Amino acid sequence: AQSVTQPDIHITVSEGASLELRCNYSYGATPYLFWYVQSPGQGLQLLLKYFSGDTLVQGIKGFEAEFKRSQSSFNLRKPSVHWSDAAEYFCAPSGGYNKLIFGAGTRLAVHP
Amino acid sequence: DAGVIQSPRHEVTEMGQEVTLRCKPISGHNSLFWYRQTMMRGLELLIYFNNNVPIDDSGMPEDRFSAKMPNASFSTLKIQPSEPRDSAVYFCASSGPGHLNTEAFFGQGTRLTVV
Numbered sequence: 001a002q003s004v005t006q007p008d009i010h011i012t013v014s015e016g017a018s019l020e021l022r023c024n025y026s027y028g029a030t031p032y033l034f035w036y037v038q039s040p041g042q043g044l045q046l047l048l049k050y051f052s053g054d055t056l057v058q059g060i061k062g063f064e065a066e067f068k069r070s071q072s073s074f075n076l077r078k079p080s081v082h083w084s085d086a087a088e089y090f091c092a093p094s095g096g097y098n099k100l101i102f103g104a105g106t107r108l109a110v111h112p
Numbered sequence: 113d114a115g116v117i118q119s120p121r122h123e124v125t126e127m128g129q130e131v132t133l134r135c136k137p138i139s140g141h142n143s144l145f146w147y148r149q150t151m152m153r154g155l156e157l158l159i160y161f162n163n164n165v166p167i168d169d170s171g172m173p174e175d176r177f178s179a180k181m182p183n184a185s186f187s188t189l190k191i192q193p194s195e196p197r198d199s200a201v202y203f204c205a206s207s208g209p210g211h212l213n214t215e216a217f218f219g220q221g222t223r224l225t226v227v
Binding site: 034036042043044045046049090097098099100101102103104105 | 116143145154157168215217218219220
């Protein structure tokens with residue numbers, strides 16, 4: 001069965017610090033992979049996506065993610081976090097018909 | 113394009129009442145998804161359509177839930193009768209077209225409270 005794991009439910013970092021959010025998936029084949037961000041009271045916005053090719057993908061707002069097939073991981077990174085990055089982040093592999101299976105999410109808090 | 117449009121944004125209803133949530137996908141998209149978000153269960157896929165046809169409704173929690181997509185520009189999610197445990201934020205998303213996977217665009221959600 002398809003599944004995705006985000007091991008960290010809550011992360012707190014200081015503004016300006018680097019960030020890495022973990023994501024592991026279980027899938028029959030290499031899925032398409034997405035990271036979405038949700039600000040409080042808002043819908044989900046796409047940060048970045050991986051389909052094929054270069055395993056390091058760049059997204060909006062200075063985020064990047066690296067696909068590692070051997071580890072079934074697709075971790076999200078940002079070198080320097082801004083206070084406005086405080087939100088909830090969801091990793092999601094995509095199956096047929098573009099359906100997304102979401103992880104539990106990681107809530108990011110940013111200290112000034 | 114205005115994006116995926118959901119209505120209403122907020123709905124408060126009494127237990128036992130019928131609730132209808134509405135969604136207008138992005139023009140030209142051919143896949144539509146209904147998700148439910150709660151603190152306990154996170155984001156759950158309830159049902160999805162492709163070219164207006166329901167493909168998989170295995171995520172629909174009970175027979176009290178039903179969804180329709182009468183045309184490419186409109187979908188509804190109905191709960192009848194509603195119960196307090198249905199309180200959640202319901203999201204509609206659309207994507208496509210094409211056989212390649214593309215990103216899903218989400219609406220702002222409908223926050224449903226059943227009292």
